[in-house]
Amino acid sequence: MKIGFVGLGVMGRPMAANLIAAGHELSVYRGHTDVDAYRCQSAAEAAERSEVVILMVPDTPDVEDALFSPDGVAEGLRPGSLVIDMSSISPTATVGFGQRIEKLGCHYLDAPVSGGEIGAREATLTIMVGGRPEVFDRARPIFETLGKNITLIGGIGSGQTAKVANQIVVGLTIEAVAEALMFAKAAGADPAVVREALMGGFASSRILELHGERMVRETFDPGFRIRLHRKDLGLAVQAAAELDLALPNTAATQQLMNAAIADGDGDLDHSALYKTLRRGHT
Structure with a gap:
């Protein structure tokens, strides 16, 4: 074509x-x-x-x-x-x-x-x-x-609706993986080993596999930038308001992305939410 x-x-x-x-x-x-x-x-x-x-x-x-x-x-x-x-x-x-x-x-x-x-x-x-x-x-x-x-x-628009739903799942899962690995490190366990163990259980996911490794290595070159994901969660929060729907954890993750951008990390990969969470506890 x-x-x-x-x-x-x-x-x-x-x-x-x-x-x-x-x-x-x-x-x-x-x-x-x-x-x-x-x-x-x-x-x-x-x-x-x-x-x-x-x-x-x-x-x-x-x-x-x-x-x-x-x-x-x-x-x-x-x-x-x-x-x-x-x-x-x-x-x-x-x-x-x-x-x-x-x-x-x-x-x-x-x-x-x-x-x-x-x-x-x-x-x-x-x-x-x-x-x-x-x-x-x-x-x-x-x-x-x-x-x-x-x-x-x-119909037209439903592809974008599905993508917003996708970004809710991805954003909240990245945040969950970041919290889990931060907890492991603070408790004295090796986050890399914890991640390997979790990959064999019910917590396994593509995000734990790929972004969990980025968090362990602390390498955040962008595959998908935080500022773009923040934009997508903004679409979710805006649409939820129009639908009189509460998305509390989506809104909280968007705020975490706001903090990352305020810290100058908006052009890092969205797995760098791990960095933002750790900064809040150091």
């Missing part, structure tokens, strides 16, 4: 590379310049050159800007074009974006991902999709190039 790709950051760059390796013809805009693709001067140009446009940018305002600003994607679309937003943004805003794109005679999917930089690089991302089934089927070959666990959740 001819694909426009907007946003070649930590996640977008390896995703674009995998699409190129699979034989797709890419036109790219924003981010790294070291991919084998046509470099566009605007998002509109990327859309003009493509039948499918993928967005992978940080936040809701970035998606709105990429889509609808002067020289944005919407200006370059042709009837029948497909826009796939793989960013993690507001479910409510996503519904509105989709409606605006469909009014142009085009198609829209929200398809946020989970799996971090490793999943993007190894094409093992979990992809949560919102949109019409027939549009999902059209995009499936793209998704299968990028990920392994691909699920159509429901």
